[in-house]
Amino acid sequence: MSHHNSSRQSTTRSNLRAARHGRVSSRRASARPASAHQHRGDGLAHGSAFDAPEVWHDPVTSEESDDRDLRIVTQTAGRGYMHPVSADDVRERVLQLPVEFQEKLDIVQFSRMTKKRRLFPCYGLQWGTAVYLYPIEKSLEELYIRAPRPAQRIETEMYGGRWVQDGKLWRLIWTEMTIRDFYLNNVLIHEIGHINDDRNTSFRKREQFADWFAVEHGYRASRQKRNSAGER
Numbered sequence: 001m002s003h004h005n006s007s008r009q010s011t012t013r014s015n016l017r018a019a020r021h022g023r024v025s026s027r028r029a030s031a032r033p034a035s036a037h038q039h040r041g042d043g044l045a046h047g048s049a050f051d052a053p054e055v056w057h058d059p060v061t062s063e064e065s066d067d068r069d070l071r072i073v074t075q076t077a078g079r080g081y082m083h084p085v086s087a088d089d090v091r092e093r094v095l096q097l098p099v100e101f102q103e104k105l106d107i108v109q110f111s112r113m114t115k116k117r118r119l120f121p122c123y124g125l126q127w128g129t130a131v132y133l134y135p136i137e138k139s140l141e142e143l144y145i146r147a148p149r150p151a152q153r154i155e156t157e158m159y160g161g162r163w164v165q166d167g168k169l170w171r172l173i174w175t176e177m178t179i180r181d182f183y184l185n186n187v188l189i190h191e192i193g194h195i196n197d198d199r200n201t202s203f204r205k206r207e208q209f210a211d212w213f214a215v216e217h218g219y220r221a222s223r224q225k226r227n228s229a230g231e232r
Contacts, residue, residue: 059129060106070094071107078113081135084179085188090133093184096225097192097217104129104195108188111135123183126191133187136179142172158219159186181222189218 057073072087090108106129113121113135125132136142147170148156148163157163160178164171174182193213200206 054111054125054127054132055109056127057107057109057130070102070105073107073109075110075112077110077135080138081113082138083110083133084136084174084176085133085183089180089184090188093188094192096221097189101192101196101217105192106130108133124187124191126194129195131188131191131195133183136174140174140176140179142174144170144172146170148172155186156182185218185222186214190214193217 055073060071070091072090074083074087077083087108087110094102094105094108108131111117111132111134117134121134123134123136125134145168147165153163156172159182160175161182162173164173190210190213193210194206196213197206197209200209
């Protein structure tokens, strides 16, 4: 299952100019490139760096780490967009992970949708010890100019996403419940997987590890918890 490998382009004029390759706009980007959730950007599917300026957070030092809570930074979603999960949702979900997978995560930022990010959109991104979550359309409908790739369709449907063909276009339709599930048990966990990947360096292998991590500690873990709760 390829978590980061499918294109999304809106039919708006700006997004039709998307899918370009670029470098992260950060003076530190060359030292440690960001790893972005790529279902929503064509250029990212080929291994390019996230192509929009971002606030890059330095890792928390050992002196700062004692008895610290997960830091969450919240930016407004932007006109026409929404954050599908809350800070409390994220804290609760992170605490459900094994302790060793929580320790390297310092910050989760809810980032704002900007004009440039609409050109090169993604659901989430990992950089260093930080995870960035990006907004979704308030309509809970994403418009694609190409048919979904098989892996993309399988993955989104695992979390309740529904694909509908509309002429030459495709719509990915969510509900508040399904998009929340997708972000908490897929996007967030996938990016945390990247933080905990100390072995792989190639784009492909890092994606494979994060895909596995998201299935094992996101999808399967959440379904097992639901099944256990239903048996009580």
